[in-house]
Amino acid sequence: MQYFLCIFVLLLSYVVGNPIPIFSPPASWQYVHPKKPTEYILASFVGNGSGSFHPSINLAIEETELSLKDYVKAVKAVHTREPNTKWRDLGPFSMKAGQGRLTEISSQNPGGEIKVLQAIFVKDNIAYILTCSMLKKEFPEIQKDVLNSLQSLFLSENIYSALGDNTKETNLREFFAKIDSDLSNDNSLKSKQKQWELLQSQIPEKYSEMGGYWHVLAMKEGLARIMKDAEENTMK
């Protein structure tokens, strides 16, 4: 019996899922839905710029066996291979998830010098990278918002526990349950559109403090429930 228990524990360690990284992009920055998602990139947001170069921020993840220190060295090697690019380690950087590292990449662009800030956090063999790109001359105006966004990264088991409040978690679960219930009574296209509109208005309104990326994840969860019924109807 003891043998089987030990084997079970060993197997369990391989099955544990990875947490979800969540961050808050600057308010009013718009989610980017690319036709062809880039490898490693989970999400991108773009803000308004004075010229043709708009500030943007993205979240990427990568499996790694390296420590934070060694991963940053590997990142330096990747960036310094690019021509006309300067890379700088700005030092330790506190994020909600823990202690990370902030780096800066500078390069030239017809519109002006580009400044890219990259915040890196490593935990449990996964590197989490938040990257913000902007024109260097515009950085002073948006510095506070950008640094707040980079610091906002945290890891959560799921979108519900990310709320950090049992009442809000229950409310969100009930909200999704109501979508399921309403659609089971009326799964017409009009009803689905109504549910989608409700999702778009309610999620940012009721959970404004959670930030744009969490809103995207929550809306994707709701959309999956709405579309699940559409897929089932198509197959009938």
Add this chain to the structure above:
Amino acid sequence: MKKVFLSLLTIVFCMQGIGQEPSRNTKQNGKAAGYASRDATVVSMMGWGIGLFAGIAALFALLDNNTESSGGQAH
């Protein structure tokens, strides 16, 4: 004897786990950071405002077309 067997089993199991993931030892670390900075620059230059909402609106339009055509065929 039982302890020896258990220890051997643990070692074999752990070594199998390592053996099945050679890519971690040989893969190039830092690639994600390279992709991320390039992608951020591209998005900044494109200034994409194609939001999730626009994409889903298009999806509903597609569903609408499918519903109309299947309704037409039923009649």
